[in-house]
Amino acid sequence: MFKNNLKIAWRSLKKNKVYSFINIVGLALGLAVTMIIGLWIADEFDYDNHFENKDRIARIMQHQTVNGEVHSNETIPLALEFQLRDQFGDAFTHIVMSSRNNGRFLSVDNEVISSRGRFMQADAPDLLSLEMIEGTRNGLKKTNSILLSESTAKTMFGDQSPIGKSVVSNNEHTMEVTGVYKDIPSNNSFSNLQFIMPFKHWMNTRWGWLENQDTNWDYNSFDLFVALSENVDLATVNARIENVKKDNDPRGDKFDPRLFVFPMTDWYLYSQFENGVQTGGRIDNVWLFGLIGLFVLILASINFMNLSTARSEKRALEVGIRKSIGSTRGQLIHQFLSESFLVVLLAYVISIGLVLLSINSFNTLAGKEVVFPWISPVFWGISIVFIILTALVSGSYPALFLSSFKPIKVLKGTFKMGKNASLPRKVLVVTQFTVSIALIIGTLIVKNQIDYSKNRPVGFDSTQLVQIPTSSHEFQNKYEVMRNQFINSGAVTEMAWGSSPSTRIWNYSSGFEWDGKPLGFNESLAQMGVSYDYIDALDMKIIEGRSFSREFTTDSTAVILNKTAVAYMGIQNPVGKYIRDAEPGPNSVPMQIVGVVEDVINESAYEPVSPQMYMFGSGYGGFYYLRLDPDKATSESLATIENIYKANFPNLPFNYDFVDEEYAQNYIAEERIASLSSIFTLLAILISCLGLFGLTSFVAEQRTKEIGVRKVLGATVTNLWMLLSKDFIILVTIALLLAAPLAYYFMSDWIEKFSYRTDISIRVFLIAGFGAIIITMITVSFQAIKAAIANPINSLRSE
Secondary structure, X not given: OHHHHHHHHHHHHHHOHHHHHHHHHHHHHHHHHHHHHHHHHHHHHOOOOOOOOOOOEEEEEEEEEEOOEEEEEOOEOOHHHHHHHHHHHHHEEEEEEEXXXXXXXXXXXXXXXXXXXXXXXXXXXXXOOOOEEEEOOOOOOOOOEEEEEHHHHHHHHOOOOOOOOEEEEOOOEEEEEEEEEOOOOOOOOOOOOOEEEEXXXXXXXXXXXXXXXXXXXXXXXXXXXXXXXXXXXXHHHHHHHOOHHHHHOOOHHHHOOEEEEEEHHHHOOOOEEEOOEEEEOOHHHHHHHHHHHHHHHHHHHHHHHXXXXXXXXXXXXXXHHHHHOOOOHHHHHHHHHHHHHHHHHHHHHHHHHHHHHHHHHHHXXXXXXXXXXXXXXXXXXXXXXXXXXXXXXXXXXXXXHHOOOOHHHHHHOOOOOOOOOOHHHHHHHHHHHXXXXXXHHHHHHHHHHHHHHHOOOOOOOOOOEEEEEOOOHHHOOOHHHHHHHHHHOOOEEEEEEEOOOOOOOOOEEOOEXXXXXXXXXXXXXXXXEEOOOHHHHOOOOEEEEOOOOOOOHHHHHEEEEEHHHHHHHOOOOOOOOEEEEOOOOOOOOOEEEEEEEXXXXXXXXXXXXXXXXXXXXXXXXXXXXXXXOOOOOHHHHHHHHXXXXXXXXXXXXXXXXXXXXXXXXXXXXXXXXXXXXXXXXXXXXXXXXXXXXXXHHHHHHHOHHHXXXXXXXXXXXXXXXXXXXXXXXXXXXXXXHHHHHHHHHHHHHHHOOOOOOOXXXXXXXXXXXXXXXXXXXHHHHHHXXXXXXXXXXXXXXXX
């Protein structure tokens, strides 16, 4: 029976090629979009699954209250480690202190590479379940040891075994390779871990600023990773450790620090906190694209249902004959569901081809490394269920509808569909275009928000500005020499040094006093060390006072504030006033404010600018900033700069970044969302238009004789075009009226998460509505005009 049903279904598809094409292509597009989104979602949920004990691994974080607002921070003080080991060792199987991710120059036999990694305690390989290719997980127990990733070891040593060989870090420290671990896959939190060195080595060589940090509760500069014991749960551990810092920090009441364990299962998808409450993160994007995929599939299924029911009169006679010779309603339902299954199956095969053709482009756009899961039984199992459910959902209504026809009425020729027969189709068309228009509106709002933020004044000129990392000790006391050489070469018009990237904030400080400071005010100021020439090199705007100057010897203890800091601190006429340490030490010196500059956007352009202070620095351990001569070719200037760099630092690789490109990274996540949303929205519109095209064809075919009569009676092509088009335009207008408030409601909620945001303009709704009506008119017009210009003799010949 099933085989016979498939044969009949195949003949039906061949007989009605246009409708079959629209159904299959529409469903194939819908399935392809859903499949790609499904693979993307699976990859998102697969993040960090490389680690064996993902459900037990966590990091210690803290909530701190600053002037009534709760901030959630990843970094913690070193002193916390000892308290956790001594008092709460039973709650953890591993406690691992770590530096932040660091860049290092690693060299072997004068061959130098730039790499990134961490300084971690000896239990790190066990905590991270590192798969050792050579050596063991005990390799970090020696202070001068280093573990290398497989790719890093291959780059440095080729096919030779690196175990026991020496690697020089930053041309300063000789390290012994004690292990090689397999590269951590890209969709994991530690994927850029190219080396691991002992935390103790970092402590011993970090220029003295780590002295006494084991008893200092104020310096939040470290990462602390843990693995929970099997017999404890998260809530219990959180309750036990919550007040550890507050109880041990002499100034614990100032910021009300509350510690908590943040599990690895939440690091990627649920990393967002607002006022101390976990509010989501990337999971919002997962829901967004999951809904888009579902909507696109529904649109494609609606096409199938619409076209199947629209052609019901054509198949009424077939149903009547089948019923008169004994076919039951159940057999007819099976027949029509078989046709639905065949359409879905063919569409599924085509959709796989579409996915394979587009997956590389999708990966580039989404920043992913998704591969097609050929050998995944889960994928194929889901696909089978998917095909069956889609066939049932898209084919059930047509099957039930067509099988309900009364054979006597059909065979006597008295069967008519009735004036309300088209109502379900109209509802489905409205549903299709409501979703499509809502997607258009949402995409336009996302794009407007990104453009609004990108056009926000950044406070400095990032074009033709190059930054060079200066982390090696070889840069010490070299700043003035390098500046003179670079500027004298003609390739550089100005040069400066800064302790952090211009597009990041690495350090926040508190514990200051100034005249007029409000009682009980707890400040948190972004802090950056800079050279004399920093303000000029970055072309920052001075609002009051002046920049740092070599002409003033006292500028070694001077500070410059940004505009937000002045307002934040409540200082009137700030130039000339002093900022002091609240608890001055023997070397504390009051810092005079010599200038105020326009705000600079260091990080997200969607958030408020942090209050920031610029302090005079030494020119070592951060970045050189070089302003290229705009009148010279960039490639020529970079070649000149590289020659000078190599002449001074022959053992270091020449690494640089363009600041404008680094700054553009701040928008990349939202731009990817906008790009993917745009593509999926276009596909949704295309699917909707395919269905509309099919319905227009059916209506034109159904009203052929009416059109012929009207032409004979003098109707013009325009009259007939309006006759066939107006119903669809009315339906799309109704869809617009439904989509606008829905899109406004959901997008208002989305845009609220940005502190710096645009308004939702009426222009967006007008563009979306006008665009939808134009698209509808273009889609409908082809068939409408084709029917209107046909010779009426052909349609009336049989009358």
